[in-house]
Amino acid sequence: MAGGAPEPKTASAVAGEFAVEAFLEMLVAERGVAKNTLDAYRRDLADAGGWLRGRGRALALADSDDLRGYLGALERAGLAPRTAARRLSALRQFYRFLYADGHRDDDPTTVLDAPRRGRPLPKILSEAEVDALLDAARGIDGPEGLRLVCLLEVLYATGLRVSELVGLPFAAVARDPRVLLVRGKGGKERMVPLTDAAMAAISDYKAVRGVFILGKSSPFLYPSRSAEGHLTRRRFGQLLDDLAVEAGIDRGRVSPHVLRHAFATHLLDHGADLRSVQQMLGHADISTTQIYTHVLTERLRALVESHHPLAQR
The missing domain is CATH 1.10.150.130 (Tyrosine recombinase, N-terminal domain)
Incomplete structure (x- = not known):
């Protein structure tokens, strides 16, 4: 018509x-x-x-x-x-x-399966690239450098979410901690062990932390002038961008969450069990943590394809 x-x-x-x-x-x-x-x-x-x-x-x-x-x-x-x-x-x-509402006597969607959604593998950094970031941070003089080394060492040692990291209370490290008590999503608490390198970095930073405090005291480990009273996620991201450039790494590949992924993947690389990694990351469901096993499988496949003599034929 x-x-x-x-x-x-x-x-x-x-x-x-x-x-x-x-x-x-x-x-x-x-x-x-x-x-x-x-x-x-x-x-x-x-x-x-x-x-x-x-x-x-x-x-x-x-x-x-x-x-x-x-x-x-x-x-x-x-x-x-x-x-x-x-x-x-x-x-x-x-x-x-x-x-x-009584407009139908059945729901036709109850027997339908959801479309399969491919889950992208998390981006990670190699151990050498994490070392390069730490070396670049150690090259920064004064309190700023000590704070940045502390942030990186704690993040790589614990796999904290960035909000958990920047909002850490000073009470968590007031003494000589070997573990951090972290309050994560939904107010759930978990214990995360610290490496010797992270404990040393915390000790060095605590000696200069007062430089970042505006008033007489601050409840946060990483105080700042922000409205929140502590270093913001955005500012930490900016610091990582600058550090990536200094370390010769594409800054688009570096973020707090990428370092969290690197923490989990490198632990599994070195034989940690999946359940322990789940607990340290604060994942409610182990299926979320299992994505890191796919990273390892993909890396192994790429390694075989690149170096196995039969793969070259």
């Missing part, structure tokens, strides 16, 4: 649009979702609804096979698994809403 009036909508299409609008209104009224989030839900449901209409089906009436067909079409079109998973999440919530 090119150039003419649009085709009239079917009753099922109108009902489907009404159901979507009712769902979106619920998200605003009961969950207070932001406009951008609401727009994302609308787009995702509109995409699914458009595909289904092209096959004579209505979004509100679709069954599990219809939705499998839609997800399969997304995969064949090369849509990123993460995006496909987000669209399935929108559909799950939509049909859950319809079921809960």
